[in-house]
Every structure is written in structure tokens, then in C-alpha cells.
Amino acid sequence: MKNLTLLFSGLLILTGTLAFGQLNITAFYPHVDSLIQFPPPQESLAVMCQRKVGTLYVTLLRVRGQENLWIAAVTPRPEKNLHKKISLTVQFEGAHPSTGAISTWGYIFDRNGDGKIDYMALLGGAAPVKRDDFQPSFPYRGQPLTRADVGMIVGHAGLLFNHWADDNYDDTLDALIQIDMDPLRDWLQRHLVIRSTGSAERFDDVWGFPGRIDGDRDSVDHTERSVPYNPVGKTQPEEITGKSFHEKTLVLGMINHAFALCRLKPTSNAGAGERKSN
Ligand SMILES: [Ca+2]
Numbered sequence: 504m505k506n507l508t509l510l511f512s513g514l515l516i517l518t519g520t521l522a523f524g525q526l527n528i529t530a531f532y533p534h535v536d537s538l539i540q541f542p543p544p545q546e547s548l549a550v551m552c553q554r555k556v557g558t559l560y561v562t563l564l565r566v567r568g569q570e571n572l573w574i575a576a577v578t579p580r581p582e583k584n585l586h587k588k589i590s591l592t593v594q595f596e597g598a599h600p601s602t603g604a605i606s607t608w609g610y611i612f613d614r615n616g617d618g619k620i621d622y623m624a625l626l627g628g629a630a631p632v633k634r635d636d637f638q639p640s641f642p643y644r645g646q647p648l649t650r651a652d653v654g655m656i657v658g659h660a661g662l663l664f665n666h667w668a669d670d671n672y673d674d675t676l677d678a679l680i681q682i683d684m685d686p687l688r689d690w691l692q693r694h695l696v697i698r699s700t701g702s703a704e705r706f707d708d709v710w711g712f713p714g715r716i717d718g719d720r721d722s723v724d725h726t727e728r729s730v731p732y733n734p735v736g737k738t739q740p741e742e743i744t745g746k747s748f749h750e751k752t753l754v755l756g757m758i759n760h761a762f763a764l765c766r767l768k769p770t771s772n773a774g775a776g777e778r779k780s781n
């Protein structure tokens with residue numbers, strides 16, 4: 504029972520009590536990426552609970568039929584019908600990929616089954632993703648697009664997520680898989696793996712991957728305390744630092760606090776069926 508059952512036409516199916524504890528960020532990422540590519544039906548989303556945590560509102564949503572699959576949204580105001588306002592698939596404004604009405608949400612996981620979230624795939628934006636068919640002649644940002652170029656954008660567009668993990672389960676994030684855009688075009692170029700495996704806030708494992716995480720690797724210009732990247736939706740590079748990890752650790756804490764306030768647990772007993780909700 505304690506396993507991750509994968510792959511029914513590429514769909515991720517989560518069953519029973521999860522025992523993901525042995526899976527660090529690079530091992531767990533492909534499963535979450537598969538879920539992102541083949542999300543559950545929008546109508547299976549159900550809001551379980553919403554609580555004010557500090558100055559923000561945390562909403563916990565579950566996917567009906569998948570006991571252990573949770574989504575959290577953090578919003579400045581209490582939101583009704585969040586299951587309709589977040590979109591699990593890419594939307595379009597004209598030919599521009601977009602995230603939908605509420606974009607501050609993510610898939611959340613308790614890999615080691617201790618009742619606390621330790622992995623968050625947080626929505627970063629929407630954009631086309633470079634694949635093998637990407638041509639280097641594709642226009643730069645601001646240049647005119649042909650109808651075929653627009654077709655390429657629409658055909659390759661998807662939701663993009665940054666994956667944050669607490670790989671040693673001490674409630675502090677220590678690993679990240681970050682979106683890194685083409686600096687000259689609004690296309691996803693690659694992801695960056697940024698990990699502190701030893702002392703806190705020193706990035707001692709940093710590399711990039713343009714395709715699959717187990718495929719070719721890129722080197723990444725960085726220091727022990729700062730990793731530059733090209734964010735989605737912006738034209739200037741930014742950097743990942745210890746502060747970035749602190750800020751997202753606060754989000755992780757808020758989500759776990761919301762579970763406690765809601766008297767819910769992200770994990771459930773194997774075979775327990777539909778859990779009581781409050
Ligand atoms: Ca956990």
C-alpha cells in the first residue's frame with residue numbers, strides 16, 4: 504500500500520498512505536511534474552477549509568477521488584468558490600498564456616507522512632515551454648509574430664511551477680526547482696535545481712536542466728549565496744538567496760498552520776475512504 508502508483512496514460516494516481524520520505528526533491532519532481540502536465544478534472548476540486556493565518560487567508564482544497572492530493576491557495580482576502588477561480592490548466596487572453604483569476608496556489612504534499620506539508624509546487628506563471636522543435640530563429644520579445652509563431656506559443660503553452668522542498672523534514676525549506684526563462688523571449692528555457700544539502704543558506708548543489716530532470720544538465724553561474732535566474736513575466740533577471748527560502752518557508756508554515764486550525768491532516772489512513780471534513 505505504501506507506494507506511489509504511477510502512470511495510467513501519464514496520469515498520476517496517489518493511493519493509500521504515502522511514504523514519500525525517501526524521495527528527495529529531484530526524485531519526487533517527476534511525479535509532481537506528471538501531475539501538472541495531466542491535472543485532475545477541474546470539477547473534482549473541493550474547498551475543504553479556509554482560515555485567516557496572520558494577515559492572509561489560506562484555503563485548503565482537495566481533489567475528490569484522490570485522498571491525498573491537496574492544493575493550497577493564499578489570498579489577501581477571503582475568497583468564495585476558489586475551486587472555480589483557480590485553473591489547473593493554462594488559460595489564454597487572446598494568444599497570451601495566462602493563469603486564471605487566482606494565481607497564488609500550488610499543489611502541496613506530505614512526503615514522509617508525518618502530517619505536515621514538506622513539498623510545494625507553487626504556480627509561477629504561464630508561458631510556452633521550449634521543446635526539441637523550438638527554432639532559434641523564433642522572434643525575440645517585442646518583435647512581430649507570424650501566425651505560425653502564435654501557433655507555436657499556443658501549442659507549447661502551459662502552467663509553470665516552482666517546486667520547494669524541505670528534504671530533511673525540519674520545517675525549513677532547503678531545496679528548490681526554479682523556473683528559468685529565456686532572457687530574450689517569454690519562453691521557459693530550463694529549470695534550475697538549487698539545494699542546500701549541508702549548512703543552511705549555502706547553495707552547494709546548483710545545476711540546470713533544459714528538458715527532463717534526468718536528462719542533460721546545464722552549468723549555472725552562481726555563488727554559494729546567490730543564484731541568478733530569469734523570472735516568468737519579467738524582463739530583468741532576479742536572484743534566489745537565503746531570503747527567498749525564508750519567505751517561502753513562511754508560506755509553508757502558514758499552510759501547515761491552516762491544516763492545524765482546520766483540524767485536517769494532509770495524509771489519511773490507507774483504505775479509510777472518504778474522510779470526515781469539518
Ligand atoms: Ca511531512
Ligand SMILES: [Ca+2]
Pocket residue numbers: 669670671672673674675676677
Ligand atoms: Ca529543511
